[in-house]
Amino acid sequence: MTRKDKVLIANGQGFWGDSILAPVRLVNEGPLDYLTLDYLAEVTMSIMQKLRSRNPQAGYATDFVKLIDRILPQLVEKNIKVVANAGGVNPTACMDAVMAVVKKHGFKGVTVGIVEGDDILSRLDELMANGERFANMDTGAALSTVRKDVTSANVYLGAFPIAEALDRGAQIVITGRGTDPGLVLGPLIHEFGWKQSDYDLLAAGTVAGHIVECGAQCTGGNYTDWRRVPDMAKIGYPIIEARADGTFVVTKHDNTGGLVTESTIAHQLAYEMGDPRAYLGPDCSADFTSFKLEMDGKDRVLVRGVRGTAPTPTYKASISYRNGFKAVGELTISGPDALEKAKLCAEIVWQRLAHDGCEFAPEEKMVEFIGANVTHSGIASAERKDPSEIFLRIGVKSAIEAKVDRFGMEIVPLVTSGPPGVTGFAGGRPKATDIIGFWPALVSKTKIQHRVTLVTS
Amino acid sequence: MPIVPLSRIATARSGDKGEGSNVGVLARSTASYVFLKRELTADRVKKHMHAINLGGVKRYEADNLRLLNFILLDSLGGGGSASLKTDAQGKTHGLAVLRMELDVPNEVLQATPEAT
Numbered sequence A: 001m002t003r004k005d006k007v008l009i010a011n012g013q014g015f016w017g018d019s020i021l022a023p024v025r026l027v028n029e030g031p032l033d034y035l036t037l038d039y040l041a042e043v044t045m046s047i048m049q050k051l052r053s054r055n056p057q058a059g060y061a062t063d064f065v066k067l068i069d070r071i072l073p074q075l076v077e078k079n080i081k082v083v084a085n086a087g088g089v090n091p092t093a094c095m096d097a098v099m100a101v102v103k104k105h106g107f108k109g110v111t112v113g114i115v116e117g118d119d120i121l122s123r124l125d126e127l128m129a130n131g132e133r134f135a136n137m138d139t140g141a142a143l144s145t146v147r148k149d150v151t152s153a154n155v156y157l158g159a160f161p162i163a164e165a166l167d168r169g170a171q172i173v174i175t176g177r178g179t180d181p182g183l184v185l186g187p188l189i190h191e192f193g194w195k196q197s198d199y200d201l202l203a204a205g206t207v208a209g210h211i212v213e214c215g216a217q218c219t220g221g222n223y224t225d226w227r228r229v230p231d232m233a234k235i236g237y238p239i240i241e242a243r244a245d246g247t248f249v250v251t252k253h254d255n256t257g258g259l260v261t262e263s264t265i266a267h268q269l270a271y272e273m274g275d276p277r278a279y280l281g282p283d284c285s286a287d288f289t290s291f292k293l294e295m296d297g298k299d300r301v302l303v304r305g306v307r308g309t310a311p312t313p314t315y316k317a318s319i320s321y322r323n324g325f326k327a328v329g330e331l332t333i334s335g336p337d338a339l340e341k342a343k344l345c346a347e348i349v350w351q352r353l354a355h356d357g358c359e360f361a362p363e364e365k366m367v368e369f370i371g372a373n374v375t376h377s378g379i380a381s382a383e384r385k386d387p388s389e390i391f392l393r394i395g396v397k398s399a400i401e402a403k404v405d406r407f408g409m410e411i412v413p414l415v416t417s418g419p420p421g422v423t424g425f426a427g428g429r430p431k432a433t434d435i436i437g438f439w440p441a442l443v444s445k446t447k448i449q450h451r452v453t454l455v456t457s
Numbered sequence B: 001m002p003i004v005p006l007s008r009i010a011t012a013r014s015g016d017k018g019e020g021s022n023v024g025v026l027a028r029s030t031a032s033y034v035f036l037k038r039e040l041t042a043d044r045v046k047k048h049m050h051a052i053n054l055g056g057v058k059r060y061e062a063d064n065l066r067l068l069n070f071i072l073l074d075s076l077g078g079g080g081s082a083s084l085k086t087d088a089q090g091k092t093h094g095l096a097v098l099r100m101e102l103d104v105p106n107e108v109l110q111a112t113p114e115a116t
Helices: A021-028 A042-054 A062-078 A091-105 A121-129 A160-167 A182-192 A199-212 A262-269 A338-355 A401-408 B030-039 B042-048 B093-098 B106-110
Strands: A006-011 A034-037 A081-084 A111-116 A150-155 A172-175 A239-243 A248-251 A285-287 A292-295 A301-304 A307-309 A314-334 A365-370 A389-398 A433-444 A451-456 B003-005 B010-017 B020-027 B057-062 B067-072 B101-103
Touching: A006 A182, A006 A199, A021 A034, A021 A062, A034 A062, A034 A182, A042 A150, A042 A314, A042 A433, A062 A081, A062 A091, A062 A172, A081 A160, A081 A182, A091 A111, A091 A172, A091 A451, A111 A160, A121 A150, A150 A433, A160 A172, A160 A182, A160 A451, A182 A199, A182 A239, A199 A239, A199 A248, A199 A262, A199 A285, A199 A301, A199 A307, A262 A292, A262 A301, A262 B010, A262 B020, A314 A338, A314 A401, A338 A365, A338 A389, A338 A401, A389 A401, B010 B093, B020 B030, B020 B093, B030 B106, B042 B057, B042 B067, B042 B093
Parallel strands: A006 A034, A034 A081, A081 A172, A111 A172
Antiparallel strands: A006 A239, A111 A451, A150 A314, A239 A248, A248 A301, A285 A307, A292 A301, A314 A389, A314 A433, A365 A389, B003 B101, B010 B020, B020 B067, B057 B067
């Protein structure tokens, strides 16, 4: 196949809940070869497994199917490919739903591919019996200590399965859990024929994927110097303009809002960063200290010189488990004396619960007086003495669900039996919800096999 | 030396990292990076964030980005879904660090353009 000179890859969704308009604008407002969409977070996998256990056709990102329904004509007309981790814990059901949309529109010859093999929930016992301990990377504890409470288990697959689906003709690739940068790296491997030993190139694609994986967070969103960012309402989502040699430009479509500078890109490179010399992924380890950022025209940043090394022999696994219950109640307390009265309200809740034999340990309790410096607690320059109102957040956690629900009954009574000026109780009694714990672990790559399946309309 | 907030010479981004958060402090100039590399120690950030972060602080450097990356090991009240805090992801921790007040030499300030 003939290789393109450069490839345009956008991110139109940084997380499930991001702007539904962003991907629609990306396919309409300028040139594009690939649209990537990230729907998964750790807690999402657990929620999706719960949905699937109630309905075998559920457990994927339903927003994605609605999006395809809206933009499919443009995808077909402009030959834009889509790579999305919308499959969640049920890529097959997601593919079926997307194919139903393709048929509804009457398009023939559209190929949808799925990548599976990341979901190891049903294989956990077999893997543990075969010597995988899934030791917690933070505490060292063996997974067997919480095995009965596990709600989801997935490995972060790399980008080569995505490239395989594209090599075999998929226009829409749906994956389960993979790394976020892999959504960008997969198309680059496919387009430029990068090999598993091309560590510098794979690292360049990983850095590119990391920069765009949170959508507008690299184009002026969540930026310290926010007054410098023009037209944030119409902020442009990021586009990678990549070349086969591993150099790439980060940009956005013309006539969109937002800002792309060395500074906005450096901000996003710092996001969720650990050791910048060793950004570990399934396909390579990228060195975030190795490359240069430079302006290449308005709203264009050139990245070159990325270096990488071989990956480790393990995949990272993301395992979630039930770890107790929690609830948070919220009230608004007006002035005068808002903070003093809010403090009294919180104390009344704890005392009334104690009168009924319901006590919580200090580490199970939380009180926040929002408006009186919660987010920058302890920093003198942020302190305010007499706010005109306070938003009281008061919460508990416990292994015992009934205790958490009992707590929830003690919030609203403050409106009539506490100090004056307590309101904002329309939410009623907060109910206990599950706390989902996360268990970061490693698993040998030799134990994991991916599968690519394609269907053509 | 004038006392200025860290935001005068640096920007920041933060986010969650397991049960902790990371705060990337990005110097606005080469001069301020050289100054911050010397002055903005992990210990200083730990003291500044004492009421938010209950654990230790680790620092990494990336000279190419003029970046000092701080890992606050226990700053989210349990992290993820276990946290009861309003900022369970550490989204505001970057701005919290930028409130730090520092004695900055005049030559560093002169070499560092102000944010507009």
